[in-house]
């Protein structure tokens with residue numbers, strides 16, 4: 001495995017394009033604008049706002065976003081077709097991400113085109129974007145299932161056509177970290193423009209594959225908030241960013257303290273709830289129940305936390321249940337400034353255990369009312 005990561009990585013957010021392809025999700029213009037403003041505050045470098053050729057509504061969204069004066073560049077997706085590119089240009093996109101399938105499956109079954117025809121379309125699309133003075137990023141769709149010599153030929157040709165960035169999609173999430181690292185290492189020998197990756201999560205490896213690509217020198221991660229996207233989704237922005245900061249000391253422009261708030265907004269608008277155990281932003285990401293863990297956390301939070309919850313805008317939570325220890329109960333009593341004598345404390349402790357054994361979850365509200373009742377308050 002090559003280990004030659006850059007010192008800075010650009011974050012290209014595609015929540016509003018690939019994320020909108022999450023089955024059952026559609027995002028209106030107003031909602032896209034709300035999310036785009038959040039993403040801009042979060043510090044993403046590029047916002048892929050949508051696919052201008054898809055509808056009039058998409059074009060309207062681009063026009064509205066161009067008036068906001070965002071710091072992030074606003075990118076529009078376009079097939080490698082001048083009619084799609086024209087729609088993105090007319091919609092005032094700052095940046096066009098154009099793509100064409102290059103794998104045997106895409107060539108033979110979807111596009112029914114020869115290798116030469118596809119190469120020609122790719123080059124024509126990039127030249128057309130550059131002739132309009134717009135930033136061009138080019139993707140070989142299904143890159144990870146494309147023959148390496150052909151992939152190098154297409155990426156080499158778009159590089160000659162003055163593309164600004166190339167993107168390597170693992171369109172159906174079938175690669176693994178070692179293979180992704182090797183692919184980026186091979187591309188880096190011939191390609192001088194920045195390399196981006198776009199990993200799908202069909203085997204749960206999207207973040208690992210993205211990090212492996214960055215270890216090999218990729219300079220941009222395409223990703224989505226909460227890992228939204230087609231099928232099992234894309235690489236999750238929050239997991240990539242925190243891994244880059246924590247494990248590699250790589251800089252991004254992301255203000256990590258806004259991650260939870262951004263995740264909640266996206267979840268509310270899209271209606272896609274996060275599982276409680278979702279890394280970084282899930283409700284339980286910093287929740288502790290087992291007595292041994294709570295004791296450790298109260299002594300030094302690093303015993304059972306990989307990150308400080310404040311770093312990502314989260315809160316630590318101590319959950320009460322049958323695994324709760326006396327220290328956790330004392331900490332909760334202190335939090336609510338409830339004073340109990342030893343006998344009252346033992347009654348409370350037994351009550352929490354018996355509710356836990358009966359399969360009940362004890363919320364903070366339950367805890368306060370039980371403790372205050374034992375204390376003798378109305």
Ligand code: KIV
Nearest residue numbers: 099139141142169171
């Ligand atoms: O997964 C994919 O290949 C894509 C392309 C449009 C980049 O989303």
Ligand code: ZN
Nearest residue numbers: 018171198230
């Ligand atoms: Zn995708």
